[in-house]
Amino acid sequence: MVTPEIAKKILEDQNKANRKICKEDVQRYVADMRSGDFIGGTAISFFEDGSLADGQHRLTAVVESGVSVLFVFILNVSRSAKLVLNLGRKQQGWHNVQMTLGADQIYGGNVKNVCGSISYIYYFERGSTVISPSQLMK
Numbered sequence: 001m002v003t004p005e006i007a008k009k010i011l012e013d014q015n016k017a018n019r020k021i022c023k024e025d026v027q028r029y030v031a032d033m034r035s036g037d038f039i040g041g042t043a044i045s046f047f048e049d050g051s052l053a054d055g056q057h058r059l060t061a062v063v064e065s066g067v068s069v070l071f072v073f074i075l076n077v078s079r080s081a082k083l084v085l086n087l088g089r090k091q092q093g094w095h096n097v098q099m100t101l102g103a104d105q106i107y108g109g110n111v112k113n114v115c116g117s118i119s120y121i122y123y124f125e126r127g128s129t130v131i132s133p134s135q136l137m138k
Contacts, residue, residue, distance in 0.1 A: 002044070002071050007062035010044075016051040021060055029061030033069060040070035045077045053077045 032038035044055035052059075055071070062069050
């Protein structure tokens, strides 16, 4: 069982390279947790270095709701697995770069702008508007 205190400690100590919190997603989880409608037993995963790979919104909701929730912990997830995990909220390619590299800033600009530029170049070179997260990382 993950208590609000445990969730807070994980977020403070192990949440090193995730997307910014989406307040709407957290509030949806908070409402479900408080009403008893949240389905527990979902996985919270951690990278090989112990940092949080998946679950920051649910853990944040545990803290904000004050409700303890049962989660399964998955340990030693490789960083490359982050590229293909389905995490509920739609991920953009730049989210994957940010989380995989653990960096908010690259090449003197922000990750979102750099990845947008790469996608633009990819479009002109390949004639495709679709670039997968794996291709973006190359």
